[in-house]
Amino acid sequence: MLDWRWDFTWEILPRLLAATGNTLLAAGLGYAIAVVLGLVLALAQRTPLTVLTVAVREMVEFIRSTPLVLQIFFVFYVGPQFGIRLSPWTAGMIAIGLHYAAYLSEVYRGGLESVPKGQWEAARSLNLSTGRTYFRVILPQALPPSLAGMGNYLVGIFKDTPMLSVIGVAELMHTANAIGSQTYRFLEPFTLVGIIFLLISLPTAAAIRLFEGWVRRKLGMG
Amino acid sequence: MDISDISDFPLALERDTAPMVSFRKVTKSYGSLVVLDALDLDVAEGEMVTIIGPSGSGKTTVLRMLMTLETINGGVIYVDGEPLTHMERDGRLVRANDRHLRKIRSKIGMCFQHFNLFPHMTALENCMEGPVHVLGLSKRQARERSEELLAMVGMADKRDQHPSRLSGGQQQRVAIARALAMRPKVMLFDEVTSALDPEVIGEVTNVIRELVGKHNLTMLMVTHQMGFAKDISDRICFFYGGRIEEQGTPEELFGNPQKERTRQFLSAVKEAT
Amino acid sequence: MSYFEFLSQYGDRIVSGTLVTMALTVLASLLAVAIALAAGLMRMAPNRAVRGIATVYIEIFRGTSLLVQLYWIFFVLPLFGITLEKFTAGFVAVGMNLGAYGAELVRGAILSVPKGQWEAALALNMSPAKRMRRVILPQAVLIMLPSWGNLLIELLKGTALVALISVTDLMFQVKQINGTTFLSAEAFGTALVIYYVLARFMVTPFMRWLERFMMRKMGRV
Numbered sequence: 001m002l003d004w005r006w007d008f009t010w011e012i013l014p015r016l017l018a019a020t021g022n023t024l025l026a027a028g029l030g031y032a033i034a035v036v037l038g039l040v041l042a043l044a045q046r047t048p049l050t051v052l053t054v055a056v057r058e059m060v061e062f063i064r065s066t067p068l069v070l071q072i073f074f075v076f077y078v079g080p081q082f083g084i085r086l087s088p089w090t091a092g093m094i095a096i097g098l099h100y101a102a103y104l105s106e107v108y109r110g111g112l113e114s115v116p117k118g119q120w121e122a123a124r125s126l127n128l129s130t131g132r133t134y135f136r137v138i139l140p141q142a143l144p145p146s147l148a149g150m151g152n153y154l155v156g157i158f159k160d161t162p163m164l165s166v167i168g169v170a171e172l173m174h175t176a177n178a179i180g181s182q183t184y185r186f187l188e189p190f191t192l193v194g195i196i197f198l199l200i201s202l203p204t205a206a207a208i209r210l211f212e213g214w215v216r217r218k219l220g221m222g
Numbered sequence: 223m224d225i226s227d228i229s230d231f232p233l234a235l236e237r238d239t240a241p242m243v244s245f246r247k248v249t250k251s252y253g254s255l256v257v258l259d260a261l262d263l264d265v266a267e268g269e270m271v272t273i274i275g276p277s278g279s280g281k282t283t284v285l286r287m288l289m290t291l292e293t294i295n296g297g298v299i300y301v302d303g304e305p306l307t308h309m310e311r312d313g314r315l316v317r318a319n320d321r322h323l324r325k326i327r328s329k330i331g332m333c334f335q336h337f338n339l340f341p342h343m344t345a346l347e348n349c350m351e352g353p354v355h356v357l358g359l360s361k362r363q364a365r366e367r368s369e370e371l372l373a374m375v376g377m378a379d380k381r382d383q384h385p386s387r388l389s390g391g392q393q394q395r396v397a398i399a400r401a402l403a404m405r406p407k408v409m410l411f412d413e414v415t416s417a418l419d420p421e422v423i424g425e426v427t428n429v430i431r432e433l434v435g436k437h438n439l440t441m442l443m444v445t446h447q448m449g450f451a452k453d454i455s456d457r458i459c460f461f462y463g464g465r466i467e468e469q470g471t472p473e474e475l476f477g478n479p480q481k482e483r484t485r486q487f488l489s490a491v492k493e494a495t
Numbered sequence: 496m497s498y499f500e501f502l503s504q505y506g507d508r509i510v511s512g513t514l515v516t517m518a519l520t521v522l523a524s525l526l527a528v529a530i531a532l533a534a535g536l537m538r539m540a541p542n543r544a545v546r547g548i549a550t551v552y553i554e555i556f557r558g559t560s561l562l563v564q565l566y567w568i569f570f571v572l573p574l575f576g577i578t579l580e581k582f583t584a585g586f587v588a589v590g591m592n593l594g595a596y597g598a599e600l601v602r603g604a605i606l607s608v609p610k611g612q613w614e615a616a617l618a619l620n621m622s623p624a625k626r627m628r629r630v631i632l633p634q635a636v637l638i639m640l641p642s643w644g645n646l647l648i649e650l651l652k653g654t655a656l657v658a659l660i661s662v663t664d665l666m667f668q669v670k671q672i673n674g675t676t677f678l679s680a681e682a683f684g685t686a687l688v689i690y691y692v693l694a695r696f697m698v699t700p701f702m703r704w705l706e707r708f709m710m711r712k713m714g715r716v
Contacts, residue, residue, distance in 0.1 A: 065648060065694035066687045067655035070666055074687060077679035162562040166659065173562060186570035194567060197559040205558075291614050320623075327620045338615035342633045342713035352619035355629060384714025397615075404619060 009188050012179050016192055019175035024200075026092065026171055027158040033097025034157065035150070038104030042112060043134075045105070063102035069163045071095045076167040092164040100157050107149035111142035144219055151208030155201050162193075172196065231298045233310045240303040242267040242440040243288065243408060249296035250283055257283050259464040260297065267407075270434055270441045272451040275461030276487060281444045284461075285410045288442065289332045290323055301326050302407060328356075331406030335413040337393040339385040345372060345396045346381040349403045357404065364403070371399040375429045391422030395429055402433075409433070411443040415450075423447065430454070448491055452476050460484050501681045505672050512668030513689055519586045519654040519664060520693075524647055526590025531597025536627070538602050549598065556595030561653050564588050569660045585657030585664075593650045600646065604639035605631055637709055644702035648694045655690070665689060 044056045063071070076091035086094070115138050123133040165174035176189035231246060241264035250258040257280045265271050273281040286292045288299060290306070298315065299306045308315040309322040318326075339348050349368035353359040359367070372378050375395040385393050394414055401409060411430065415423045427450045433439055434454050445451055451458060452472040459469040460481075468481045479485045496504075537549035556564065565588040569581065579587060608631050616626040658667035669682040676682070 061695070062687075062691055065652075066690040067652040067666065069655050069659075070669075070683060070686055070690065073670065073673070074679070074683040077673060077677075077683065081677065081679050159558075159560040162560045163656070165562075173560075173566075177566075180570065186566075187574050190563065190567045190571050194555075194559045194563050197563060198555065201558045202554060289614075289618055291617065324620055324622070327617075330618075332618040334611060334615065334618075336611050338609075338611035340612065340615070340630055340634075342637075344714065351629065352621070355625055356620050356622075386714060401618070 004187060005185070008183075008185060009192070012189055013192065015175055015179065016172060016189065016196065019170060019172045020196055020200075022169070023158070023161050023171040026089075026096070026161045026164055026169060027154075029093050030096040030100060030161070031154055031157050033093060034100035034104050034153070037097060037101035039108055041101055041105035042108035045109065046112065060102045060105055063099055064106070068096065068099045068160055069166060071099055072163055072167055088164070088168045091167060092169045096157060096160065096164065099160075100153055103153050103156075104150065107146050107153070108142065110149070111144075111146035112138065114145045115141045144215055147212045147215055151205070151212060154208065155205050158201060158204070159197065228296075228298055228308070228315055231305075231308075231315055233313070233315060234305065235300050235303040237303045240300065241265055242269070242302055243442070244300040245284070245297065246300070247297035248287065248294050248299060250280070250287060250292065251295050256464055258287075261465065263459065263466065265408075265440055265442060267440055268438045269456045270443070270454055271457045271459060272443045272445060272455040273459045273461055274445070274448070274451060274487075275467075279461040280464045281461045282412055285332065285412045285442060285444055288408070289330055289410060290327055301329055328404070329407045330410065331401035331404050331408070332410040332412065333394065333397050333401055333414045335416050337385070337390070337397045337417075339393050339397055339400070341385050344382050344384055345377055345388070345399075348385070348396055349400045352400065352404045368399065368403050371402050372396070374432075375399045376425070389422060390418045391425045394418065394426045398426075398429055398433075406439075408440045408442065411441065411445070413444050413446065415445065415447055446491075448476070448488075460487065462487075496676075496678065498681055501676075501678060502685075505668075505676075505682075508668045508672065509665065509685060509689070512663060512665035513693075515582075515663055516651075516654055516665040516690075517693070519582075519589065519657060519662070520647075520651050520698075523586040523589040523593065523650055523654060526586065527594040527597050527646075527650060530591060530594025531601050534594065534598035535601025535605070538598060539605065553595045553598050556592050557599075561588065561592045562656050562659070564592055565656055565660060581657075581660050581662050585654070585660060585662045589650060589653045589657065593646060593653060596649075597643070597646055600639045600642050601635065604635035604642075607638055608634045633713065637706075637713060640702065640706045640709060644699060644706075647698050647702065651694055651698055652690065 041056055041060055045053050045060075047053060072092060072095040075095040076086060076088065079086045079091070119137055119141065120133065123137045128137070161171050162173035164171055165177060168174065172193050176193045179189045180186045235241075235244065243263075243265040245261045245263040248258060248261045249256070261280075261284070263271075263284070273284060275281050283292060287294055288301075288306070294307055298308050304326060305315060305318070306323075306326045307318055309318045310316075339345075340351065343351060346365070346368055349371060350361070350364040353364035353367060354361060357364075369378065369381065372381050375398055377392060377395050377399065380388060380392060380396075385396070388396065398414075414430075415426055418426065427447065430441075430443075431454055433441070443451070443455075455472050457469060458472055458475040460467050460475065460479075460483075462483050468475065468479060468484045475484065476488065479488060502509075534549045534552055537545050538553065540546050540549075565585070568579065568588045568591075569584045572579065572584075605627075612630055612634065613626065616630040621629065654664060655666040658664055658670060661667065665686050669686040673679050673682040
């Protein structure tokens with residue numbers, strides 16, 4: 001039944017490792033987009049403009065309630081219909097970045113809401129501008145409670161990158177699929193992909209927990 | 223002395239003369255912190271013993287060990303003549319297994335400071351839970367027994383209410399009925415009035431008062447209500463630093479304390495109230 | 496082609512895909528709940544081997560991607576002599592994946608039941624199994640239900656991946672429609688809206704109802 005071929009394993013491993021680089025790049029880029037865009041989405045929900053607040057809130061809900069793989073297809077295929085051609089990488093980064101921005105905006109929102117109102121009042125009494133208050137007073141305090149959620153979604157985005165294979169981004173899953181359909185051997189490539197994911201995601205999750213504890217201690221938050 | 227050496231402890235106590243509860247050289251420590259230091263304490267059948275003392279003196283630990291909520295580090299506890307913390311194997315005492323613990327534990331009931339009623343069950347269901355699912359009584363028998371006990375603690379009209387709808391005093395009375403429904407020989411009351419508002423303390427102490435002398439129930443109580451303890455106890459034990467500093471009848475202990483630490487504690491308590 | 500024409504022409508396929516998606520969601524949910532309970536309880540077992548098995552299961556399924564697991568179950572398991580039909584492979588993969596996440600919810604909820612409840616159950620001399628089943632679990636369920644609401648939405652979204660092994664769910668149908676018509680906005684847009692409606696107007700209200708039902712049953716209204 002089970003015939004694991006080591007020669008085949010060594011043969012495909014370099015290809016898979018090269019693809020792992022692409023996977024990490026996709027996760028890193030997507031996360032960078034999500035971290036920044038998520039903050040914008042979170043802050044947009046705190047403006048006095050009710051229309052904007054409600055619109056952003058609904059959009060975040062919509063993105064969070066629908067499948068990422070469908071969003072990836074949507075971004076990739078809808079552009080050409082209107083004459084905009086996006087490369088798989090561009091479309092993938094937009095879709096995954098936006099998807100995780102929606103999740104991260106919820107994390108930030110929780111963090112922002114955890115900052116006591118008295119901090120705003122203190123900043124107001126010192127006559128700080130709104131921008132300065134955010135960047136010097138509120139965000140530094142909102143960050144530590146957000147770290148756990150941010151860490152979870154870093155691992156989350158990494159584990160969701162295989163979905164980019166559906167539009168042809170040459171990451172791990174796409175490469176393993178290609179190897180499988182060329183050689184008709186699925187055991188080694190798919191198992192190796194699983195192992196590579198485990199080897200990266202488990203230590204990363206552990207490192208994030210350590211980092212989170214370190215930040216908390218550093219900021220004297222026990 | 224090796225506190226874990228129990229080789230010369232009896233395998234069982236003489237049934238007719240044995241106290242209902244007997245702590246023999248019982249030691250409890252957390253790391254280097256000794257909570258109870260070679261405690262010897264006997265409680266006779268039907269006796270009401272109250273434990274008083276400053277916080278951290280180990281008084282609650284005594285009840286929790288008897289309920290097997292805490293393990294002990296040395297000595298043996300006997301209940302109704304049989305070892306509780308240990309059991310006999312090949313003619314010597316070894317640490318009790320779960321089966322033995324369950325057998326002896328059935329003789330003991332406990333009421334807690336924070337009631338610990340099951341929030342997802344009504345007052346009646348709380349009382350019926352043990353009789354049906356532990357003792358194996360039929361629902362009808364368990365219901366009869368529970369309703370009787372709820373009536374005794376004055377909670378018959380609230381029997382279909384969930385704990386969240388009951389006041390602290392009412393919850394504690396249901397908790398007493400729940401413990402009694404298991405027909406224990408020994409009842410433990412662990413600061414049962416400490417979490418209550420002052421105006422409802424009386425309704426709980428009155429229930430306990432009624433139990434004294436009834437059913438030949440043996441009772442051990444930890445409390446801060448000195449007046450109550452004085453009224454109903456056969457004996458008061460003053461705990462200090464993990465041992466019994468002084469014990470005697472309420473008259474002796476409150477009227478004429480022998481030890482300096484007892485006097486200090488009692489006068490401090492008096493000042494506070 | 497107007498959107499109305501699009502719907503009248505492809506509506507049937509979209510509806511049938513939606514029904515398949517709903518069936519997958521229900522089956523995968525049942526499996527996820529069962530696995531979560533088993534793995535969550537095993538995680539807390541006194542026996543180290545039992546705990547180890549649960550931990551390995553949870554770490555593997557949480558540490559890799561659902562898509563990887565799906566492909567593995569569909570393409571690799573047959574090599575071990577276990578061949579699942581694609582619909583079954585689909586909901587099994589989704590259920591096993593989300594069940595691993597659910598196991599952590601179960602464990603967390605059990606640990607957050609107040610210590611006094613364990614002690615009271617022990618004082619009534621209940622056996623460990625009875626303590627868990629009659630006293631702790633009912634309270635843990637109430638604690639974890641809100642988190643299960645979010646998890647089931649993740650599960651619904653996860654079912655979209657089974658289209659990649661050709662299960663004819665909603666995702667699969669609109670992908671096919673897109674492939675023949677190139678009406679991407681209509682096809683994928685419609686599917687997005689349907690997933691949103693399923694999540695917000697079926698899964699969420701159902702979980703809210705379940706929460707209220709359980710609260711009423713436990714006298715917490």
